[in-house]
Amino acid sequence: xxxxxxxxxxxxxxxxxxxxxxxxxxxxxxxxxxxxxxxxxxxxxxxxxxxxxxxxxxxxxxxxxxxxxxxxxxxxxxxxxxxxxxxxxxxxxxxxxxxxxxxxxxxxxxx
Amino acid sequence: xxxxxxxxxxxxxxxxxxxxxxxxxxxxxxxxxxxxxxxxxxxxxxxxxxxxxxxxxxxxxxxxxxxxxxxxxxxxxxxxxxxxxxxxxxxxxxxxxxxxxxxxxxxxxxxxxxxx
Numbered sequence: 455x456x457x458x459x460x461x462x463x464x465x466x467x468x469x470x471x472x473x474x475x476x477x478x479x480x481x482x483x484x485x486x487x488x489x490x491x492x493x494x495x496x497x498x499x500x501x502x503x504x505x506x507x508x509x510x511x512x513x514x515x516x517x518x519x520x521x522x523x524x525x526x527x528x529x530x531x532x533x534x535x536x537x538x539x540x541x542x543x544x545x546x547x548x549x550x551x552x553x554x555x556x557x558x559x560x561x562x563x564x565x
Numbered sequence: 566x567x568x569x570x571x572x573x574x575x576x577x578x579x580x581x582x583x584x585x586x587x588x589x590x591x592x593x594x595x596x597x598x599x600x601x602x603x604x605x606x607x608x609x610x611x612x613x614x615x616x617x618x619x620x621x622x623x624x625x626x627x628x629x630x631x632x633x634x635x636x637x638x639x640x641x642x643x644x645x646x647x648x649x650x651x652x653x654x655x656x657x658x659x660x661x662x663x664x665x666x667x668x669x670x671x672x673x674x675x676x677x678x679x680x681x
Contacts, residue, residue, distance in 0.1 A: 458607070490672075495674075495677075497569075497673050497674040497675050498608070498656070500669060500671065500672075503669060542608070544608075551621070552613065552621065552623075552624065553598075553600075553608075553610065553670060554610075555607045555608040556607060557606070557607045558607070
């Protein structure tokens with residue numbers, strides 16, 4: 455079993471839709487959870503960072519962590535064509551240790 | 566403030582040749598990481614420097630890969646001799662001191678390596 459599972463998609467939605475992206479993980483020691491956005495031929499860009507369980511909101515983006523279920527989510531409200539990218543979940547157990555990535559979900563938002 | 570910069574952005578080499586990738590982290594970042602993504606796979610950790618010391622090199626695939634960070638500034642990743650399976654994109658990332666902002670890791674745009 456992989457440490458982090460993420461459905462690669464692709465996921466296609468119309469502009470304005472609410473998007474839900476998810477990852478599951480197996481290592482209960484993970485405490486730090488990130489979502490990265492990666493545009494084609496670019497490096498991953500940190501989008502959201504959450505420590506332990508709970509919700510975090512930043513504009514149209516909401517990150518949720520449910521450690522009891524080993525499940526994390528990223529919600530995008532009012533999706534825009536500029537949100538079209540690959541979204542990568544990543545997590546780690548301790549500060550300074552290696553990030554473990556999911557495969558990424560490719561999102562396409564059509565206008 | 567400049568981000569993490571990597572050079573070259575693209576490289577095509579023949580099997581058996583040597584390639585050296587360079588990474589300049591964000592100024593003042595003690596932590597420097599190398600990651601790699603091969604086709605169809607997830608991004609995977611290679612190694613972690615704290616200043617000039619290798620903190621964790623558990624992800625290095627074999628002894629054909631050599632990473633250095635002289636003086637705790639820029640880092641190089643050398644692949645010698647390159648094999649076909651080394652093709653992929655090599656990402657460098659950096660973060661500040663652990664007690665301050667070490668949990669936020671910033672990535673460069675990657676060095677895309679093709680071995681033919």
